[in-house]
Amino acid sequence: GLGGIAVPDELRGDDVFVTTSVSHAAVLPQVVAAVHHGGVGTVQAVARAGITSIVVPFFADQPFWGAVLHRQGLAPRPVRPRALTARSLGDALDAVGRYAAPNAELGPLIAAEHGAQTAVEILENATA
Numbered sequence: 001g002l003g004g005i006a007v008p009d010e011l012r013g014d015d016v017f018v019t020t021s022v023s024h025a026a027v028l029p030q031v032v033a034a035v036h037h038g039g040v041g042t043v044q045a046v047a048r049a050g051i052t053s054i055v056v057p058f059f060a061d062q063p064f065w066g067a068v069l070h071r072q073g074l075a076p077r078p079v080r081p082r083a084l085t086a087r088s089l090g091d092a093l094d095a096v097g098r099y100a101a102p103n104a105e106l107g108p109l110i111a112a113e114h115g116a117q118t119a120v121e122i123l124e125n126a127t128a
Contacts, residue, residue, distance in 0.1 A: 024042070024045035024046075024049070025045075025049075028045060028046060028048075028049035028051060029049050031051060032051055032052065032096060032100065033051055033052040033053070033054055033093065033096045034046045034049075034051060034052070034053055034054070035054040035056060035089065035092075036053065036054070036055065036056070037055070037056060037057060037058055037062050038053070038055035038056070038057040038061075038062035038063070038065045038066040038069075038078065039060075039061065039062055039065070040061055040065055043055075043065045043069065044110070047074070047103070047106055047107065047110050048107060048110045048111050049107055050103050050104045050105075050106065050107020050108065050111075051100075051103055051107070052074070052075055052076075052096045052099040052100060052103050053066075053069050053074070053075045054075065054076060054079065054089070054092045054093065054096070055069060055075060055078040055079070056078065056079045056080075056081055056084055057078050057080075057081075058081055063078065066078030073099065073102055074099055074102055074103055074106065075099055076091075076092045076095040076096075076098075076099070077092075079092055
């Protein structure tokens with residue numbers, strides 16, 4: 001992805017796809033969960049798709065959004081990068097089913113919103 005993580009050739013195979021970038025809208029509806037950094041744009045895209053986030057936050061707003069998702073019952077507790085192991089990630093993936101229903105309910109609500117359009121309309125109609 002855009003994060004610059006390289007996958008060595010010896011780890012590539014029929015079950016590993018590497019690309020520089022891919023549309024959230026193309027991928028997320030095909031999966032039940034997304035492991036990601038927790039940036040607000042990715043959080044929104046995953047929520048819009050109605051699937052569960054597993055957040056591995058690194059900096060800035062990412063720990064905040066991971067905590068919000070967990071507190072709202074939409075995601076397992078964020079996994080700190082230093083605690084990221086096959087076991088900790090596996091535990092988070094095992095918990096995904098607990099969050100499926102609320103995310104499936106939330107996804108269509110977010111998809112029905114026109115947030116950017118509404119924000120522009122509010123700004124255009126604001127009086128100084």
